[in-house]
Each structure stands twice: as C-alpha cells, then as structure tokens.
Amino acid sequence: MNPLLDQLQPYPFEKLRMLFSDVTPNAAYKPISLGIGEPKHPTPAFIKQALADNLDGLASYPSTAGSEALRKAIAGWLERRYSLPALDATTQILPVSGSREALFALAQTVVDPSDRSALVMCPNPFYQIYEGAAYLSGAQPYFVNSDPDRNFAPDYGSVPEDVWARVKLLYLCSPGNPTGAVLTLDDWKELFALSDRYGFVIAADECYSEIYFKPEAPLGSLEAAYRLGRHDFPRLITFSSLSKRSNVPGMRSGFVAGDAAVLKKFLLYRTYHGAAMSPSVQSASIAAWSDETHVAENRAKYITKFQQVTPVLQEVLDVALPDAGFYLWAKVDKYTTLSDVDFAKRLYAEYNVTVLPGSYLARDAHGTNPGQQRIRMALVAEVTECLEAAQRIVRFVRGLKN
Template sequence: MNPLLDKLQPYPFEKLRLLFSGITPNSAYSPISLGIGEPKHPTPPFIQKAIADNLGGLANYPATAGSDALRAAVAGWLERRYGLPPFNPATQILPVNGSREALFALAQAVIDPSRGDALVMCPNPFYQIYEGAAYLAGAQPYFVNSDPGLNFAPDYKSVPADVWPRVQLLYLCSPGNPTGAVLTLENWKELFELSDRYGFVIAADECYSEIYFKEDAPLGGLEAAHKLGRTGYPRLIAFSSLSKRSNVPGMRSGFVAGDAEVMKKFLLYRTYHGGAMSPPIQAASVAAWNDEQHVEENRAKYIAKFKQITPMLQEALDVQLPDAGFYLWAKVDKRVAISDTEFAKRLYAEYNVTVLPGSYLAREAHGINPGQNRIRMALVAEVEECLEAAGRIVEFAKKLS
C-alpha cells in the first residue's frame, strides 16, 4: 500500500464520532446537528427537472472537458458575477465533480515530488482536503495561522523567507471555512507578488462565494487578478461549486477556471484520472449556472437566518456576523471555563445539539492551534431548527458561565 496514506489524519467528523462515543444525549430534546456544512434548503425544482429530462445522456460516455454548453454557461456566469472580460471556454474552464475532488486532484498535477522538499501552503484552520492532497502528492503541508486581528486572513508576512522557495502550491479559501473571512484586494496583491517571485500556483477555493451578508458580493481571485491587470490569470486556478449556491450537494458539480497553461496539464491529468461529469448532471448544471433568481432567494434565507441567530448567540458567546458563508465561528473560552471539545461533548449530551470543535479544523502550527477554544456552527437547516438550536446553546453556555 502507498505509505503516504499513513500520514492522513482522521477526518473531523470521525474525531467527533469518537468524542461522542458512549454518550446517550438527553432524550428530552430532539437531535439538531450544526456540525456538518451540508446545505438543507430545498433543491430548486427546475434543477431536478433538468436531470430528469436528460437521462438519455446516460447512454453516452462524457468528455472530460465537458460539453460546450456547460463551459459556455460557466464562462457567462464568471463574466456576469465578477465583471471579467470574455473567457475562452475551451482552454480556461473545466467542469469537475464538485470542488472537493478537484482541489485534491490539482495537487497531484502541480506538485513535482522529485524535488523532495516541496511544500503546499495551507491556511490554518483549513479544509482537510488540502492537507491530504499535499501528502498524497509527495509534498508537506505548511500551515499559516489565521489571525483574528487581520479579519482571520492568514498572516503570510509571518512566513520565514527560506520557506517561500519551496512552495509549489498555495491553497486559500475565500470566503473562508470556518471563519467566513473574505480576502481583500490588498491581500490578493500580496499573494500575486509572492507567486510571481517564487512561481507557485494559487488554488482559490471559492465555494461559499454566493452566501454573503454585505451589500457587495465577495471579491474573487479571478476578479482581483483582472483588477490588478494580470491578463491570463498567471498561476491562478479558481474553484467554485453548485453545492452551496444552488443547494445541490448530491449533484457533485463545480468547475475550475484560470491560467490556460495550468488548465492544459490539469485536463491531461483528469483525462487519465477519469474525471468526466455525467451528461444529466451537466445539463442540470447548465440550468443552474444560467439562473440567478434561486441564488438570490437562497441568500435571502441565509441573511434572515443569521440576522436572527447571531444576536441570540452573542448573549452567551463571543461571536460575530461573518463576511460570508454559512458558518458561525464562536469563541468559547472567554465566558465559559471549558475547552472546545468539552463544550461540544457536553452540549451534545445535555441538549442534543451537535457543533464541531474548532481544534478539529486546525493543526498545531508555530506553537498554537488557532481553532482551539472555538466552535463551528453550520446554520444550514431551516430557520426554525436553527433558532431552536441557538436557544439551547445560549441556555447551555449561560449555565456554564
């Protein structure tokens, strides 16, 4: 077996299962989970219909590059959403089976393991796929801690000068999971200058981009590059997904877009890897990317939900409305005298509510675990269920304090 598999840590939800083992939650309360970021709003009927109407496509092998119609729909969405100049759908866009598999696969195509000292730079806390992708590509992850003083942006200025020449791939997530932070144009400018100097590829994970709470939509990586005059998006690959935007996590549909030279190699890798998208899913994806009304309605539901729940939780926890995304990233050590893992364990036992300990979403790096004494709450269910969960969390936290 591949010995690199032994470097993979248990997934956060496996750690949570072990944390809860042997616990029988209080039966006076119905179970509510805020632990997993799986959208629970209904899937739009027109997307379901598009799948049903195109089942005849199951009789055909799909091309890895996807259909012309799908690439054109993605190009159109990128141009409308970010104010970008026309994309070349044939060379700058690839459909993928959800951003997760593509985030993993990109490292396998980008990393040169023969160098022996290759690094993959990751934010901390982070989406665990980044770490696994680094190890399986023969590289080592290098974690840059998110700084609450920088609106939870990774503090790249803290990285020693001798680290940057070893970096071959840099993952970032904006809006961030779990913090909800959005990178600024100045943040992007700093990263682009580093990429120019050291030659690494930037993988911009933007799957939460369409759930936001401010008037202006979150800045995207391709948008930042365009504003900074970076024609052709050198060494930049953006990842997006329909899962959160359109409430279709089971469809496994997204895309990657950016630097045509990187995309050419990535297409070659995916052709061998077997990364083609099913034709009915492609047809449904075309319908989803071409419609914004359902996205606006979905966003309005999140805005209303967070507007009610954030002030409730602020009565007992140190928590703020994020820039974007559907998570609340709350600090528990100021007002309660227990750790994030103990908080999650006792909340589950006493109130039958599941949240994810923040330390499970990060690694100890540079002397600290930046997720320690925080909890992530995924407000993905309908508002009534989230309100009920928030009420229980407040009652539990007040009891502790």
Template sequence: MNPLLARLNPYPFERWRELTRGLVPNPALRSINLGIGEPKHPAPALLEEALVANLKSLAAYPATAGEPALREACAAWLGRRYGITVDAASQVLPVLGSREALFSFAQTVIDPTRESATVVCPNPFYQIYEGAALLAGARTAFAPSDPARNFAADWSAIDDATWATTQLLYVCSPGNPTGAVMPLDEWARLFELSDRHGFVIASDECYSEIYFRDEAPLGGLEAAAKLGRSDFRNLVAFTSLSKRSNVPGLRSGFVAGDAALLKAFLLYRTYHGSAMSPLVQRASVAAWNDEAHVVANREAYRQKFAAVTPRLAGVLDVALPDAGFYLWAAVPGGNDVAYAQGLLAQYNVTVLPGSLLARSAQGRNPGAGRVRMALVAPLEECLEAADRIVSYTESLTR
C-alpha cells in the first residue's frame, strides 16, 4: 500500500459521524441538515434539455482536452464575467468538477524530491487541499483566518522560511467556510511572493457566483490582468457548475490560466483518465452560455440570507459574508462540538463544528468556537432551522 495514505486525516463529515454516534435527534421534529454544502435548488431546465438532446454522443470517446466548443464557451464566460482574454486552446481545460482538479493538480506540480516541499493552505479550509498535498509527498502549512478582516486568511502568519520551500499555494475566494473575498492588494502580495519563491497559486473559485452585494467578487485571473500579469504566470483558477448552476451531480468545471502549467496538467490528465463525457460537455456549453439561471439562483440565496441572518444575529455572533452560501457563526461558550451536538439532539438541526474544518497551527485552531451553516435548503426550511437555533441558543443562557 502507498504509505502516504496513512498521513490522511479523517474527512470532517466522518469525524462528525463519530462524534454523533449513538446520539438520538429529537424525533418530534423533522430533520433539517445545514451541515453539508450541497446545492438544493432545482437544476436549470436548459441543462436537462441539453442532456436529453445529446444522448447519442455517448457512443464516442471524449478527448481529455475537451471539445473546442466547450473550451470556447468557458473562455467566453471568463471574458464576460471578468473582462479578461484567454486562449481557449492553450489556457482552458475542462475538469470533472473543481474537487477532482484541485486534487490532481497538486500531483502535477509538486516535486516531492525537493527538500521540505510545502503546500500552503488557508485555515479553516477545504480538506481536499491537505489530502492532495500529503499524497503528493509534501508537507502542509496553514494561514489562519483573521476575524478582524471578515475572516480573510492572514498570509503574514507564514514565515519566510516556509515561503522559501513552498511549491503550491491554495487560495479559496470566496472562502469556504468563511465567505471572505480577497481584495486586489492581497492578490498583489501573493503574486510578489510567488515571483520571489517560484510557487504556483491554485485559486479555488467555485463560490464566485453566489454573492450579496452589487459588485461581483474579484477573481484570481481578473486580479492578475489588473496587475499587468496577462500571461497568468504561475496561476491557475478553478471553477465549477456545481454551485453556479445547482448541478453537483454533473461533475463539470474548468481550469484556466498559465498555459505552461495547463500543458503539464493536460499530460497528467491523459494518463489519469479524467476526460469529460461528451454528453456532459455539451450540457456544460449550454450552462456556461446562459446567465439567466445564475441570476435567479443568486437571488434565491440573497432572499434566504436576508431573512435568516438577522434572526440568528439576535443570539449569535454572525454577519452576512462577502459571498458563498455559508454562515460562519460563533457559539456561546466557545465549544463548537458540544453546541452542534446539543442542537442536533434537542432540535434535530445539523450544523458542522468549525474546529473540524481547520487544523491547530500557530498555537490555535481558528475554526474552534464556530459552526458552519449551509443555507442550501428552501427558504421555509432555512427559516424553520433558524427559529430552532434561536430557541436552542436562548435555552443555553437561561
């Protein structure tokens, strides 16, 4: 067996199952799950129609690089969304959802023969980053979120010696679970560090289309273009239809950026067996070419957050995030695991303890004392969950 498998940590949901083993939720109340970030809004009809219309395409082997029509649709979307120009043939690759690509990208760019190969991650973070780093033979370093800056990652917590051994930096903006969006000056700092030390930046942007203010979140490629880095050197952005179009089961996304990195990534993928089905590719073209369903989806989230956040803010330390579909709430008493266990037992509402989404680094676990709430269910269900959370929280202070 690969000895690196022993370095992997249990996934947060696996740890939560162990922490709730034997716990019996209140049977008088229906179960409401805010713990998993799985979109629940209906998939757009245009995708279903495109899938049905292209069933005969299943008779052909797909190319790993994807059909030109898909790469061109992705490039055109980047142009409309971020005002940037990319070459569809050399700077775009379709992937089987951002999760698969975030993992396999590390296997492409990490050189484990170099001493102390390091991957830097935000903290808390999407655990795929850590698993990808460990299975690539690297070690991890973590930049904690900063509550004073709406939970943006504090990159200054990474010392110069660590940056000097860094080969890959994972950025998540908008962030999971905090919803923080990186501003342009922060991107400029990371690009300067990348130039100085030669590491690659993987920008996870799967939540980019769910936001609550008029200005759309800044993307990594957009930031690079604004800063005169139109070749996107040492930068690859990852995006997906899962959240944007409510189709997590489609497993469709794309990566874009540095052409040299994507050439190497394509070589890896031809052996990895990660070609996207022609059926999925053609449905994806329809999705990337349409914005009406994205606007409607975003409005549905805005309505939920506008209704739920003020209710919870009356009893919890919680505020509207920059973007994404999570609330990142501090709990009374500071014990996030005990709070989530009690909420499930007494009110049959599942939230995810924040400490499970982070690692202890720099002397603390930056997720401790907080819970992540995914507002993915219908509005009425989210409001019912909020009322139960309010009742439970008030009961703790009586």
C-alpha cells in the first residue's frame, strides 16, 4: 500500500460522526443540519432539461479536454464576469469533473515527487483536499494562519524566506471556506510578487464566487492578474464550479483556467487520470454557464437568509456577515467557556442542530489552532429552517449562561 495514505487525517465530517456516536439528540426537535456545505436550493429546471435532452451523449466516450462548445461557454462566462479580454478556449481553459478532484490532481502535476523538501502552502483553516493533495504528491503541507484582524487573510508576511524557497504550490480560497473572506487587489499583488520571486504555482479556489452580499462581485484571481498587467496569468490556475453557483453538486462540473503552460501539463496528467466529463453533463453545463438569471435568483435567496439569520445569532455569538460564500464563521466564547467541540456536541444533544467545530477545519500551526472556539454554520437550507436553527442556538447559549 502507498505509505503516504497513512498521513491523511479523517475528514471533518467523519470526525463529527465519531463525536456524535454516543449522543442521542433531543427527540423533541426535528434534526437541522448546518454542518455540511451542500447546496439545498432546487436545481433550475432548464439545467435538468438540458441534461435530459442530451442523454445520447452517454453512448460516447468523452474527451478529456471537453468539447469546444463547453470551453467557449466557460470562456464567455469568464470574460463577462471578470471583464477579461478574449481567452484562448483551447489552451487556457480545461473542463473538470468538479473543482474538488481538480484541486487534488493539480498537486500531482506541479510537485516533483523526487524533491523531498517540497512544500505545499495552505491557508489555516482550510479545505482538507489541499492537505491530502500535498501529502499524496510527496510534499508536506505548510499552514499559514488566517488573521481575524486582516479580514481572515493569511499572514504571508510571517513566512520565513527559507520556507518560501521550498514552496512549489500555494492553495488559497477566495471567497474563503470557512471565513467567507475575499482577497483584495493588494493581497493578490503580494502573492504574485512572491510567486515571481520563488517560482511556485498558485491554485485559486473560487467555487463560492457567485454568492455574495455586497453590490460589487468578489474580485477574481484572473481579474486581479489582468488588472496588474499579468495578461498570460503566469503560474496562476483558477478553479471554479457549477455546484454552488447553479445548485448542481451532483453534476460534478467545473473548470480550471489560467497559465497555458501549466494547463498543458495538467491536461497530459488528466489524460491518464481519466476524469473526463460526460458529454451529457457537458451539454447541461453549457446551458448553466450561459445563463445568469438563475444565479442572481439563487444569490438573492442567500442574501435574504443571511440578513435574517445573522442578527439573531449575533445576540449570543461573535459573528458577522461575511464578504461572500454561504458560511457563518462564529466565535462561541462570547457567553460560554465551552470549547468548539463541546459546543457542537451539546448543541446536537440538546437541540438537534448540527454545526461543525472550527478546530476540525484547521491544524495546530505556529502555536495555535485558528479554528478553536469557532464553529462553521452552512446556511444552505431554506430560510425558515435556518432561522429555526438560529433560534435554537440562541436558546442553547442563553441556557448555558443561566
């Protein structure tokens, strides 16, 4: 067996399952889960129809590079969304079977397995795929803690030069999971300068980009690069997905875009990896990327939800409206000394509400775990259910105070 597999930690939801294994939740309440970031809004009918209308595609082997029509649809969306000039749909865009598998696979392309000193840099807290990708590429993860005083941006200025010299790949998530923070143009300028100096590839995970609460849409990595004069996107690969944007997580449809030289090698890897997208899913994806009406309607649901739920939770938790995304990243120590793990366990037992302990989404690094005393709440259900969960959390915390 591959010994690198032994370095993988249980996924956060497996830890949560083990935490709850000896708990019988209060049967007086119906279960409400804010634990898993799985979109719950209905899939738009026109996307389902596009899939159903193209089932003949199941009779054909898919191309790893995807159809020209899909690549052009993605290019058109990128150009409209980020005010970019025409992208080369052949060399700068590659459809993938969801951003998750591509985020993992990129490390296998970028990291030299013979380099035993290689590092893969990750934000902390983070999406656990980044860590697993690092280990299975033969590298080690290096965590940079998010700083609440910097809108949860990782403090890259704290990283020693000898560490930067070993970094081959840097993962980041903007809007962030779990913090919801969006990188600024100055943040990107700093990262691009570091990439130029040390030669590492940047993997920009942007799967939450279309759920936001301000009038202006979040800045994207390709957009930032172009505005800073980096028109060929050197050493930059952006990842996006239809899962959250269009409520189709089961379709497993996304794309990567950016540096043509990196994508050429990535396509070679994926040709052997075998994760090509079904022609039927490609047809439905073209329909989804070509329409913005359903995206605006979906975003409006989240805006309503967050505007109603956040003030309720602010009565007992240290929590604020994020820049974007569908998570609330709340501190639980406003009125209680419970740890984030104990908070989640007792809330589940007493009120049948599931939240994810923040420490499950982070690692001990540089003397601290930045997820401690925090919980992540995914507001993915309809507004009435999320409000009911918030009201239960308020009653739970107030009970702890008495």
